[in-house]
Amino acid sequence: MKQVILAAHFPGVNNQTVWSDPASGSQIDFASFAHLARTAERGRFDFFFLADGQRLREQRGRIHDLDVVGRPDSLTVLSALAAVTTHLGLAGTVNATFNEPYELARKLASLDHLSGGRAGWNVVTSSDAFTGENFRRGGYLDHSQRYERAEEFVRTVRELWDSWAAEDLVADPATGTFAAAGAGAFAHRGAHFDIGGHFTVPRSPQRHPLTIQAGDSEGGREFAAATADAIFSRHGRPEEGRAFYRDIKARVAAHGRDPGSLKILPGATFALGDTDAEAQENADHIRRQQVSPQTAILLLEQLWNRDLSAYDPEGPLPEIDPDVSEESIIKGRTRMSRDPLKTAAEWRALAEAKKLGIRDLVIEVTGRQSFIGSPARVAEEINESVQSDAADGFILVPHLTPTGLDEFVDKVVPLLQERGVLRAEYGTTTLRGHLGLEGDV
Amino acid sequence: MSAAPLHLAVALDGAGWHPAAWRDPAATPKTLFTAAYWAGLVAEAEHGLLDFVTIEDSLALQTTRLDGADGRTDQVRGRFDAVLVASRVAPLTRRIGLVPTVTTTHTEPFHVASALSTLDYVSAGRAGWRVQISGRRAEAAHFGRRDIPELRPDSFDRPESVRLIQELFDEAADAVEVVRRLWDSWEDDAVIRDVATGRFVDRDKLHHIDFEGPRFSVRGPSIVPRPPQGQPPVTALAHSRIPYEFAARSTDVVHVTPHDGEQARAVVREIRGLAPGPLKVLADLVVFLGQDAGERRARLDGLDGAVHASDAAIFAGTPEQLADLLLDWRRAGLDGFRLRPAVLPADLSAITRGLVPELRRRGVFRRAYEAATLRGHLGLPRPAGRYAGSRR
Numbered sequence: 001m002k003q004v005i006l007a008a009h010f011p012g013v014n015n016q017t018v019w020s021d022p023a024s025g026s027q028i029d030f031a032s033f034a035h036l037a038r039t040a041e042r043g044r045f046d047f048f049f050l051a052d053g054q055r056l057r058e059q060r061g062r063i064h065d066l067d068v069v070g071r072p073d074s075l076t077v078l079s080a081l082a083a084v085t086t087h088l089g090l091a092g093t094v095n096a097t098f099n100e101p102y103e104l105a106r107k108l109a110s111l112d113h114l115s116g117g118r119a120g121w122n123v124v125t126s127s128d129a130f131t132g133e134n135f136r137r138g139g140y141l142d143h144s145q146r147y148e149r150a151e152e153f154v155r156t157v158r159e160l161w162d163s164w165a166a167e168d169l170v171a172d173p174a175t176g177t178f179a180a181a182g183a184g185a186f187a188h189r190g191a192h193f194d195i196g197g198h199f200t201v202p203r204s205p206q207r208h209p210l211t212i213q214a215g216d217s218e219g220g221r222e223f224a225a226a227t228a229d230a231i232f233s234r235h236g237r238p239e240e241g242r243a244f245y246r247d248i249k250a251r252v253a254a255h256g257r258d259p260g261s262l263k264i265l266p267g268a269t270f271a272l273g274d275t276d277a278e279a280q281e282n283a284d285h286i287r288r289q290q291v292s293p294q295t296a297i298l299l300l301e302q303l304w305n306r307d308l309s310a311y312d313p314e315g316p317l318p319e320i321d322p323d324v325s326e327e328s329i330i331k332g333r334t335r336m337s338r339d340p341l342k343t344a345a346e347w348r349a350l351a352e353a354k355k356l357g358i359r360d361l362v363i364e365v366t367g368r369q370s371f372i373g374s375p376a377r378v379a380e381e382i383n384e385s386v387q388s389d390a391a392d393g394f395i396l397v398p399h400l401t402p403t404g405l406d407e408f409v410d411k412v413v414p415l416l417q418e419r420g421v422l423r424a425e426y427g428t429t430t431l432r433g434h435l436g437l438e439g440d441v
Numbered sequence: 442m443s444a445a446p447l448h449l450a451v452a453l454d455g456a457g458w459h460p461a462a463w464r465d466p467a468a469t470p471k472t473l474f475t476a477a478y479w480a481g482l483v484a485e486a487e488h489g490l491l492d493f494v495t496i497e498d499s500l501a502l503q504t505t506r507l508d509g510a511d512g513r514t515d516q517v518r519g520r521f522d523a524v525l526v527a528s529r530v531a532p533l534t535r536r537i538g539l540v541p542t543v544t545t546t547h548t549e550p551f552h553v554a555s556a557l558s559t560l561d562y563v564s565a566g567r568a569g570w571r572v573q574i575s576g577r578r579a580e581a582a583h584f585g586r587r588d589i590p591e592l593r594p595d596s597f598d599r600p601e602s603v604r605l606i607q608e609l610f611d612e613a614a615d616a617v618e619v620v621r622r623l624w625d626s627w628e629d630d631a632v633i634r635d636v637a638t639g640r641f642v643d644r645d646k647l648h649h650i651d652f653e654g655p656r657f658s659v660r661g662p663s664i665v666p667r668p669p670q671g672q673p674p675v676t677a678l679a680h681s682r683i684p685y686e687f688a689a690r691s692t693d694v695v696h697v698t699p700h701d702g703e704q705a706r707a708v709v710r711e712i713r714g715l716a717p718g719p720l721k722v723l724a725d726l727v728v729f730l731g732q733d734a735g736e737r738r739a740r741l742d743g744l745d746g747a748v749h750a751s752d753a754a755i756f757a758g759t760p761e762q763l764a765d766l767l768l769d770w771r772r773a774g775l776d777g778f779r780l781r782p783a784v785l786p787a788d789l790s791a792i793t794r795g796l797v798p799e800l801r802r803r804g805v806f807r808r809a810y811e812a813a814t815l816r817g818h819l820g821l822p823r824p825a826g827r828y829a830g831s832r833r
Contacts, residue, residue, distance in 0.1 A: 020636045028666055030532070030563040035803040045790040053664050054551070056647065063662070065644040070627065072559035073552070080563035082476065098549065102500065110521040112528040114476045133660040134551040169519070171463065171470040176744070178463060178470065179518040184502055185510075196583040199501040202474055202519045266499040294612045294639035 004386045004421045005263055005393025005435060007047045008040035013068045016269065018289040018399045025402050027068045030080060032402035039402075040088055043409035044423045046434045047089025047120055047210075048081065049232075049395055050074045054095055055131040057332040059298060060307055065331075066295050080302070082115035089431030091120025091212060098126065098135045098148065098151045100213070101193055105160040108209045109201035117205030117430035122212040122232060127152045130331045133255050147201070147219040149192045151197040154211060154227050156188045156195070161208055210431050212265075225251035226317050228262055229437055233393055236266035236370045241390030245437045263435055268370035268382075268394040276373045283372045286399050287363045296359035299366055302336045303343060305329055316358040317348050362413050370394075378408075379415035447767070447805045448777025448819060450540075450721060451486050453479075454497035455517040457784040458727050460505070461745040463517050463595065465737070467787040473517065476529050478598075483530045486537055489793025490807050492818040493538025495571050495676070495779065498523035500547055501580040507592040509579040515779035518747070524556045531564035538815030540676060545616035547584045548608055551659055553616065554623035561668035566814035568673040572617060572692065575608040603683075610687040615654040617675055617691040622650035624672045625826040626662035648828040670816050671823045678725070680752060689715035693821055696725050696779050698753040705773035708806055710819060713774070721776040721819055725753035729783045730791035734758055738783070753781060760795030764803060 010033060010228050011017045018024060026032050037048045038074040043100070052074045057064040074092030080092055090111065092101060092106060112119035132138045161192055168183035175235040179202075187196035213224035214232040249259040273279030273288055295315035301308045305323040322340035337343040351361045371378040385391050398404025416422035432438050456463035456470055463470040472478040479496075498553050504511045529540060539560065543553055555571070556731045561568035575581075581589040589605065596602050631646035650661035676694040688695035689712055691822050697712070699705035711721050725751075729738045734757040742748050749755065756763055757817030767778055780796075782788035800806035812818050 013526050019634060019641055020639075026591060027450060030565070034532070053698070055660075056664065063644045064640075065640045065642045067641050069642055070632070070664065072562055072665055073555040076524060076528045076556045076559035077563065079525040080532050083480075083529055083532040099552070100547070100584050100586070103548065106500070106524045109527060110525045113474050116476070133658070135659075136657040137547050137549075138658075169474065170514075171473070171482050173464040173466075173468070173470060176464060176515045178516055179514055181512060181514050183514075183518060193585060195583055197579050197583045198502070200502050201522075286655060292639040398781055425649075 001421055002392070002415055003423070003436075004382060005265060006043070006045045006422065007049045007089075007265060007393070007395040008036060008405055009051070009267065009395050009397040010036055010047045011398050011404055012051050012071050013053055015043055015067050016397055016399055017068050018090070018286060019068055020289055020292070021400060023399040023403060024400055029073060029399050030077070033077055033081055034084045035402035036086050036405055037088055038403045041085045043405070043413040044090060044417075044426060047091050047118075047431055048078075048085075049122070049155060052093035052095060052124070053332075054126070055134055055332050056097055057330070058130075059301065060329050063238050066292065066298060075111055078119070079111055079114055082111070082118065084368075086117070087426040087429060087434075088234065089118045089120055089434060090115055091122060091210060091431070093122040093124055095124050095126055096150050097141065098131070098137055101153055101156040101160060101309060102195060102199070104198065106155070106201055107156040109161055109204045112204035112206050112209045113201065115433070116390050118343050119204075119206065120210035120212055120324070120431055122214060123150060123154060123228070123421050124141050124214060128332070128359060142221065143217070146222045147215070149300050151223055151227060152190045152192045156190070158208055159188050160199045161187055161204065164201070164203045166203050169202040194199060206430050206432050210435070210437070221248060224248065225257075225262065226255050229432075230263040230265055230435070233264055233278075234267045236268045236391070236394070238385055238388065238390045240387065241385060245389050245391065261437060263392040265395050266370075266391050269397050269399065270371040270378055270408060271369045272373070272375060272378060272411065274374065276377055279373045279377075283369050290399065291359060291363045291366065293359055296362040299336075299362050300358055302330055303340055303347075305335070305340065311358060313359045317351050317358060317361065344440065351419050375411035375415055379412050379419070382412075383416065383419060383421050398420070445776070446807060446820075447719065447800060448492045449797070449800075450493045450495060450538075450723065450779040451491055451725060452495045452497065452725070453482055453785065454781070455503070455520065455785075457743070457788060458751065458781040458817045459741045459749050459783040460516045460786040461736070461741040464744050465741060465784045465787065468784060471480050474519065474521070478724040479526050480530045480533050482789060482803070483534055483537060483539070485786060485789050485793055487534050489797040491537060491793070491797075491808055493569060493815055495540040496523040496542060498542040498544075499573070499580070500583055501577060507594065508542040510579045524560060527568070528560050528563055531560065531567065532721065534564075536567070536673075536810040536813065538567045538569055538818060539564055540571050540674075542571040542573050544573045544575050547580065547586070547611040549617075550616045550619040550657065551623065554620040554663055555665050557620070557673055558624060558663065558665040558668040561670055561673050562665075566816070568668065569590045569694075569815050570620070570673055572613055572675060572677045572754075574604055574613050574740065576609055577738070580662065582753050605681055609670050609821050610683050612656050614687055614691045615652070615656060619650065619652045619657075619659050621672055621675075622652060622827070623659070623661055624668055625828055626650050627667040628826050628829050629667050629671070632666065640751075648831070656773060667826060670814050671826065674815055674819060680792070685712050686715055688712065689720060690717070692720065694819065696718035696723050698725050699770070699773075702770050702773050705770050705775055708756060709774040719821075721821070723777045723779045724770060724775050725779050725781060726818060727751050727753050727755040727781045727783055728757075728763060728788055728792065729757040730760055730763065730788050730795060732759060741783070748792070758790060760799045763796055764799040766806065767800070768803065
């Protein structure tokens, strides 16, 4: 039986985060991060996962104000979490577009040492001139260039990680040799990076911290298949999950890699209850908290690409069509649909058929929890998804900070452990070890 | 305590500041690249109730040459990212300030601001920033984005070298300005969690910083809410006029390197004359402490094959003698000292367990932490946000 890989996503910045719940705590105090990470480690999760942002979102020229907008620097928080956990992997998103390989390779290798081999990097890129306004690098790259640069970026970072051989750190007072001659020497010449010199971090415990990739386009899938150790996917439902899984594993094999060397981890949400009916009630309650009346209008605006602030959240959908011009009222996040006119027509038909106002329609169409049910049902569905190759595991996104994982760890984790598909104790100390990727570097 | 308290920091670097420190019998060279090593050092510094530790860093391998690797295998080579080291030890300590070194020459001010804000959060108000520039061509080659001429001993005073140094410090001043604006870009009470209106933040309390400079422009606001200290203290090491001007204009704490009390007086007078506001001036000293300090120093010099020289004065003697020297130099107007232990952890322990009790006996050093933040230790007030009250 396949082991279920589990990661815990810190519920950060978006409308999945329920901040209005009385149980919701700080999204920025370190105590919140420590609580979630310790809970994940108590549940014997593989890793903790932190997303990232480099510019506050704007809509209609105003800073988004309806959900959590502030977050800490990923790698800095992860390094602190290394002090309050012992086994849990620590993975963070870092944008390759607005960083340089030397500096980022150093930070990731440092984190790998400081955590004893638990570092992971979710490689994202940006084509966003809006975000670029916060950086020297400024500008942006078009879509094809993004992955080309990202691929060279990852390759360069790995060259830097390899610039110290395992035996280069000698530190022998008897012979007076601290480091081997030539330790850290590197030279990389490519289309995007032409750099050379000496790297400052000796070989880290994992040698190559785990790399995770999240892009879903053709370019993104190829990039992941060629280089990544894990994919953070959006395809959590069984049928589309299996199709994505088959596609990616075939691409991995086509790159001459063992298909098992890339783990497919959809993001997933959950709602629990003592009974399935109670869980469904909880799920509905969470969705209504996630989509406030104001959030409903704002989410609708993201499809319509128009100012809809005059509309009643409980009233009918706009009769006016979406604005499909290139001009976007949303900054810092992608448009909701590739074909807004078609999607709007579908939404209107659905609202008509089910007699839904704007808010209820938005709740209906913008997603439901991936797993809803009693702990037994949720454990069964997670395991079934993994055993049927819809996924290798899941990156769980709780809706509450910092206690959103408590109930899952208390009630679902023991059932997965009983089935023998989730470790009862850590058998390894590194993130690669947990994922069975130890020999891959 | 008599008059103002004496501020005392230690500078942590590798196995200590003597190039052969790692070969001292008391050193633990095989542990340098572990979290436990750094956690132990910072805990020891906190045991001594020191104001803060600085953590050295650079985006190039250590070298004895002015520019480029020297190929030596008999000295410590390699180091971690200093911000991540500081963050790693923050949850294991409670009071001591944590001041990593971060260069402004090849980094993004937006990233630097975010990382240091985050360090301030994970340490509950104990972060600082030691600003550094790099004029090394070898370091620039690690980034491949700008060309810097090679530094040579005979080139320092040439006009083009002076221009380059000025340019790098001007860039540093811009970077500090951007970072401080980003720290202020969220007002302290921007998070409102107003369920009635559905708003998590009051967007009127978030501010674009709109910095425009010759080298970079940054729009803002920060991605991180205003850090606990408002603005973590900014420090810099300065040896001459251009860095003095930078430190006086851009930092809260300046580390200087006089070699005697007279020089200390001159340096303090020069810097205070340049500073528009309050600025803490701390003198750096490399220290070998103990009855055998002189012998240890000679033995390490022998192992390294050279008499150790430093930008800072080198002291070798007993804690009592060092206390005498510090109190003598302090009369020059210094606010305190940043000691560089020659061998770690031995000379650090001698500071915390020998020097500190001696200074206490003389009534010039704290017996308990009286504040919870680094600003608090330094007696620096928490700054109001510059945008508070203004509307976007």
